[in-house]
Amino acid sequence: MAVDIASRSESHPVQRYKVRTGMFAWLCHRLSGIAIVLYLVLHVWGLKSLSDRDAFNELIASYHAPIYKFGEFMLLVAIAYHALNGLRIVLIDFLGWSPNHKKLFWTLGAVAALIIVVGGYPSLYALFTYFTT
Amino acid sequence: MATYSKSGRSRAYNWFLHRITGTFLIFMLITHFWVQHYDSQLASVTHSVVAPGASPASSEAVQSAEQVAAGGLPEYPEAAVQAVRERRAAGLLPPQRPGEPEVTSYDVVMTRLADPVYAVLWKGFNILFLIVALHHGFYGIANILGDYIRNDMALAIARTLTWALALVLLVVGLYSVITAGWGIQTLS
Numbered sequence: 001m002a003v004d005i006a007s008r009s010e011s012h013p014v015q016r017y018k019v020r021t022g023m024f025a026w027l028c029h030r031l032s033g034i035a036i037v038l039y040l041v042l043h044v045w046g047l048k049s050l051s052d053r054d055a056f057n058e059l060i061a062s063y064h065a066p067i068y069k070f071g072e073f074m075l076l077v078a079i080a081y082h083a084l085n086g087l088r089i090v091l092i093d094f095l096g097w098s099p100n101h102k103k104l105f106w107t108l109g110a111v112a113a114l115i116i117v118v119g120g121y122p123s124l125y126a127l128f129t130y131f132t133t
Numbered sequence: 134m135a136t137y138s139k140s141g142r143s144r145a146y147n148w149f150l151h152r153i154t155g156t157f158l159i160f161m162l163i164t165h166f167w168v169q170h171y172d173s174q175l176a177s178v179t180h181s182v183v184a185p186g187a188s189p190a191s192s193e194a195v196q197s198a199e200q201v202a203a204g205g206l207p208e209y210p211e212a213a214v215q216a217v218r219e220r221r222a223a224g225l226l227p228p229q230r231p232g233e234p235e236v237t238s239y240d241v242v243m244t245r246l247a248d249p250v251y252a253v254l255w256k257g258f259n260i261l262f263l264i265v266a267l268h269h270g271f272y273g274i275a276n277i278l279g280d281y282i283r284n285d286m287a288l289a290i291a292r293t294l295t296w297a298l299a300l301v302l303l304v305v306g307l308y309s310v311i312t313a314g315w316g317i318q319t320l321s
Contacts, residue, residue, distance in 0.1 A: 034274070044305060057237045060239075
């Protein structure tokens with residue numbers, strides 16, 4: 001996708017890409033997808049502690065450490081993006097919205113940004129107060 | 134050029150299914166998130182970093198998980214605290230132990246699981262959610278592997294390992310969801 005053939009030369013044997021909207025969206029979708037699967041593995045594995053009172057309480061306590069607050073926010077970013085870009089892919093594939101795909105990308109991008117700001121506020125606020133008080 | 138899928142299965146079917154599971158996941162995730170974080174009785178108060186004994190101004194601002202695990206549990210809304218108190222008074226929850234907060238996360242979750250509606254409806258929902266999420270996630274990973282591994286044998290091995298991991302998680306997840314709350318008496 002969007003391979004800039006003209007820029008390949010003897011001095012640059014490595015293929016270079018011109019990153020356009022569609023490719024940027026695809027790359028972010030792939031990276032966020034991998035991140036979410038890594039989270040899913042940890043999340044499902046952590047469910048094992050549901051059968052052990054002490055292990056469960058320890059796990060929940062550790063989830064409230066600052067590093068997890070940051071992780072929580074990054075998770076929201078990944079999920080909001082992946083969900084809305086996924087929706088965009090579905091709309092393009094099923095409803096043939098491709099002529100509008102760039103406009104759609106930035107519209108849904110704005111929605112994602114709103115979700116990230118509103119939904120991420122508690123995590124960021126917690127981190128902010130933790131480090132400033 | 135490596136050959137495309139050698140399996141007899143239609144790739145269009147999987148492609149279609151990936152979009153269907155993705156769409157479903159959006160709605161399931163919203164529900165899951167709502168129940169876990171905004172339901173007034175269940176939600177832990179996550180507006181603060183729970184780290185008792187911490188001196189945030191010090192150089193060791195970020196505590197290790199072990200330090201935090203030594204005592205930091207989230208606070209729960211009054212409705213949840215009240216429900217846990219009632220259940221404990223009725224002898225349906227283990228007594229508070231010395232040095233432990235009155236309401237621990239475990240007590241709150243077990244109180245919720247004691248509700249028959251929750252136990253059946255939400256366990257069913259969680260099982261469905263688990264299956265759809267694992268399928269969507271690991272199908273995506275299998276796709277990515279196919280994009281970068283050009284050797285057919287290596288690809289087959291990598292995909293087998295990937296789906297094996299998904300299967301392990303499915304078993305662990307199913308076991309955890311189904312048996313959660315067992316051994317805790319229900320209010321009759």
